[in-house]
Amino acid sequence: MGLSARGIIALGQLIVYVPIVFVAGFLVFRHGFSRGTGWIFLLTLSIVRIVSGAMLVATEQQSNPSHTIVTIATVLESAGLSPLTQATLGFLNSVRKGFSYNNEEGGGINATFLLHIFSSIALALIVIGGSKAGNAKTHDDLDHAMLFRHIGVVLFFILYILIALLHGYYWSQKRDLPKNRRMLLAGISLALPFLFVRIIYAVLSGFAPVALPGDIVEQNSMSKFNSTTGPWWIYLIMSALPEVLAVVTYIIVGIKVPVEKDFYQAKGRSSMEDGYRSDDAFQPAFRKP
Template structure:
């Protein structure tokens, strides 16, 4: 059986994410595997997309295999989370030494981190329930509710990330030199990430019945909707965000921030750097 257009898109994703996987591994080794750093989530996204695309190709050639369909739907739904959490991690990286004493920023970052975990859990649970619903109305409704809440939480997360990043810009003099460049990268990526989040919300409200193609949101379904919308609002948007973040990871020497101490926040009140900071914290990027 030949591949349909979505199968062709899956092949393109595999081709795109294989070099991203290798590059993100190098970046993660350079900057650290810390969740707060954010870089490891580019690696996780690449793995999710490669595995998910491969499973989608397998499912097209074996459409009776429900396990493949369930696995693909779960991975497809979970793919947005690494981009959101990576952005949150980069904001944590930028905040290092700049907002250490700002309790509001610290609290917001922690709340956003917790919310991201809840959103991912809801989206995955909704995807699993939907795949196993077998046209049971109560199960379909329950799965839809989980997907709706998870998608809305991702939208709320995105809004707060965007607002927090604007606050960082207002306080940019407190941020170390090279981390301001990472902030520029986030600014460039947010519009594309926003489109991806909007698609996730719209697709979560798309009809769950594959035979229902008449609803106004049916075209946003990740499995049966218009492939051009899926390509433009989901796949390409992710490509652009990943490329921006990967470029930042390759080109920005953030470790040099600790050596240069180029901003006022890198110094104590007497003008010298606070070397009493634990070594593990100073080396975190």
């Protein structure tokens, strides 16, 4: 059986994210497994996209695909937004740590930790809504499920606003940041527009009409944003592409910006006797006899 436009997009995501998962894995080893660094979430997102893409392609090869598989694939498609926002929060946390090099108080309140919790709550509501929608037997069950999803996507929109505000605050304090942390912050600035488009689509998709299995979906102005039945080109432009572009932006930043050197550079500036030079993080300073 041939693939539909949605199937081709899913296959394209599968092809794109396979190499990305290896690069993301390398960056996790390079920068650390902590959620505070953000890289582990890029790896998670890559895995989610590979699994969801493979499942969607597989369903199109079946004449009568299982409703459970379709539900799981749909939930995974929506759930992919959380690792992207969590990754952004992790990178903002890395920027925050940069302030501690010039500030003995340790970089201020860790707002990113609170936003991580906010993101987890939003994701949980979307997953609950998707699961309940997949198991709904009546219209009341479906309406109850969609309420969870509506709250979840609205929380993601609020989360984006908070991320943008925190990002703007860090820019206002950029003089206190080491060079590599400023470059990481610039990378976040480049990715935020893509994340904005992705979240707007998630909100619109979350409010798009759905129907029980076997029923006809009610058509209205929001129908075109349905992530499974809406026009493929809207999904491609507002969901798949912005997400890939944000991920690729972060991958490039992760490869090009050695944020781990900031510690040694700051240490070299403050104490040359520790054996480090400020202009080269990893070369021991030669001492004159």
